[in-house]
Amino acid sequence: MPARFTVADGLEHAPAFPSPEPCVSGKRGVNHWLYALPQAAAILRLRGAAVEIEQSNALFDQTFPDHANAFLGVDARDGEEWSARIAAFQQSARASDSFEIRREGALSAQFLACTIGRLDDREAPGCRLLFTAIDRTNERVMEKSLRRELMSDSLTALPNRTGFGEEIDDRLAHWSKTEGGSYAVLAIDLIRFSRVNESLGPLAGDELIITVAKRLKSSLRQGDVLARIGGNEFAVFARLNNGLSDALYIVQRINDALASPVRLTNLQISVDCAIGCALSSSLSDDSDDIVRQAQAAVKIAKRSGKLEIYRPGVLKEAHRRFTLESRLREALANGKLELAFQPLVHLKSGEITGFEALARWHDEELGDISPAEFIPVAEESGLIVPLGRWALYEAAQTLAKWDRRQGEVLPLSVNVNLSPIQMSRDDVPSVVEEALRYAGIAGRRLTIELTESAIIADPDKARQVLAALKSLDAAIAMDDFGTGYSNLASLQSLPIDLLKIDRSFVSGMGEDRDKNAIVRTILSLADSLNLKVTAEGIETQTLAHELQSLGCWQGQGYYFSPALPEPDAFDYWRARWNFQTI
Incomplete structure (x- = not known):
């Protein structure tokens, strides 16, 4: 046994x-x-x-x-x-x-x-x-290793969006109620990261992200959590022992850490960032909601250029913008946008010299949406490129349509706005050349309007684009002149034909001496540089006559007509044809 x-x-x-x-x-x-x-x-x-x-x-x-x-x-x-x-x-x-x-x-x-x-x-x-x-x-x-990979950013080894949420939940779970639960989430967006990727390549972009991650980590206090929650977006979870002042102190340290340029290859890259902050004083608050609030605040910070603290209603605004983006994408795909045309009037003769093409959008669910609302959404989402192309093609085709209706080439031009975003991302000269060729109209009948910011953002590229447009015989107008940072050197060196005085100066120049002086100065400057001037926002006959007496070449505004649908704009021109007074 x-x-x-x-x-x-x-x-x-x-x-x-x-x-x-x-x-x-x-x-x-x-x-x-x-x-x-x-x-x-x-x-x-x-x-x-x-x-x-x-x-x-x-x-x-x-x-x-x-x-x-x-x-x-x-x-x-x-x-x-x-x-x-x-x-x-x-x-x-x-x-x-x-x-x-x-x-x-x-x-x-x-x-x-x-x-x-x-x-x-x-x-x-x-x-x-x-x-x-x-x-x-x-x-x-193996599960633990896979989970670590799923919760971490492979480039920086920081927590990713999911891992950041779990880190917050874990910290909050270990806080006692007697200690209090005041904390902040900071969202940090690298503003010019896409330009680095586009110009220097993805490897340089990765190097920039790694360097920024190291600098951010070195600027935080012990116990703060740093995560990379998007391609060019970081987030910080920080306990607040002294309320908002702690959050402001961290923001200052972050700005200091990113103040010096980053060396990539042989270049010194300045790191600009926007920071949004969301605050919570309750352990029961949902961490995902706080992160979303910080991300909503950073979107506002990108536009304002300063730290933004989340306030109630921002998420509602963000949801509205997201809805607009989705509906705008659908409208562009299905041809649901239209162009309206506001007359441009020669102030001395009263003759209509052309029209400015302006995008208009009526959504079946949202109703009429102002360009002041949907254009920024288009620029933020990148939809401004297809929107700008559509406007160019549609404006040129409309002018050709009017020629056919009249049976002759009309003495009219059309002005189309060019966004700084489209100017930097699109091949604008090729698009303009194609629009002119498909419509069969001459380049001299097209005026491209661009703002001063489009030139300031990348002066060298702006100079190349404008030179290419001039080779197509298109005219160049600087829109909203006086509201930006233009100088005499840029006006002299760039092939600009026309200055448009912003309506904010024109509408009040009769009662405001300063505005009147600004308008006179712009007109004098344009005359010395041999540039024509268009005044926006003319709403009374008195303003029209005063601008005419000052030597302003052209005007537009509600005194003449608001922006009109395409058929009404053509009828308006025919009704005023040979009409010589204003």
Whole structure:
């Protein structure tokens, strides 16, 4: 008979390699059944509240070499916990149960997937259980590694958007209510990151992101959490012990850290960022909502150029902008936008010299949407490029349509606005050349209006684009002149034909001496540079006559006509044809 040894009163363990004997009832039969299982297995017996190991197979002995102590847990509290769990199962009506044991080893934790089930025992009904354990440590380590990858940004090793949310939740869960729960989330957007990617390539962009991440991390306090939650967007979670002043202190440190340029290849790149902040004073606030609030605030900061604190209603505004973007994309795809045409009138003769083409949008669900609202959305989302192309093609086609209707080439031109975003991202000269060619009209009948910001953003590219447009015989007008940062040098060096005085100066020049002086100065400057001038916002006959007497060449405004639909604009021109007075 093979040797056996007793673990507890009447308890036996089988040898590691039992001799093959016929299966019979009793302990030897059960013992052989245990060895037939491919995992660690044992028969447990309950004696009151105590759990004893009655029989086990070799895999169980290898897994739990210290028998009861190892099985129940080295820590006494663990042993009591598992004993109580097994006892609770015994008292339940369930036929089986499963759970996972975590055991701390010398080097790392071990994870065992365990099951327990009842054995039919006539001698001691309900007191014997079959226990099995499978080592899942490798699977858990792999899961942990995959989870770490899913929660981290591969480029910077910082938490990503999902990992950032979990970090916040974990921090909040460990704060006691007596400590208070005031904290801030800062969203940081690198404003010119796309230009670095476009001009220097993605590797340079990655290098910039890594450098910025290191600088941001060095600027934070111990306990603050930094994450990369988007391509060019970072976020910071910070506890506030002194309220808003702590958040402002962190913002100042971030600005200081990013103040010096970053060297990429042979270039020094200035890092500009917009920062939005959301505050919370309650541990029960949803962390995802706070992050969204900070992201909504940073979008406003990109436009204002300063730190923005989230205020109620911003998310509603952000939702509105998102809805507008979605509906605008659909409108562009389905041809739901229209052009309206505002007359441009020669102030001396009263003759209509052309029209300014202005985009108009009526949405079936949202109603009439002002260009002041949807143009910024288009610029922010990149839709301004297809929108600008559509306006150019449509304006040129409209002029050609009027020629065919009249049976001759009309003495009219059309003005089309060019966004700074389209100027930087699109091949504008090719688009203009194609629009003119498809419509069959001469370039001299097209005027491109651009703002001063389009020139300031990239003067070299602006000079190249304008030179290419002039080679097509198109005229160039500087729109909203006087509201930007133009200087005499830029006006002299660029091929500009026309200045448009902003309506903010024109509309009040009769009552405001300063505005009147500004208008006179612009007219004098234009005359010295041999440029024509168009005055916007003429709303009274008095203003029209005054501007005429000052030598202003052309005007537009409600005194003459608001922007009109295409058929009405053509009829308006025909009605005023040869009309010589204003």
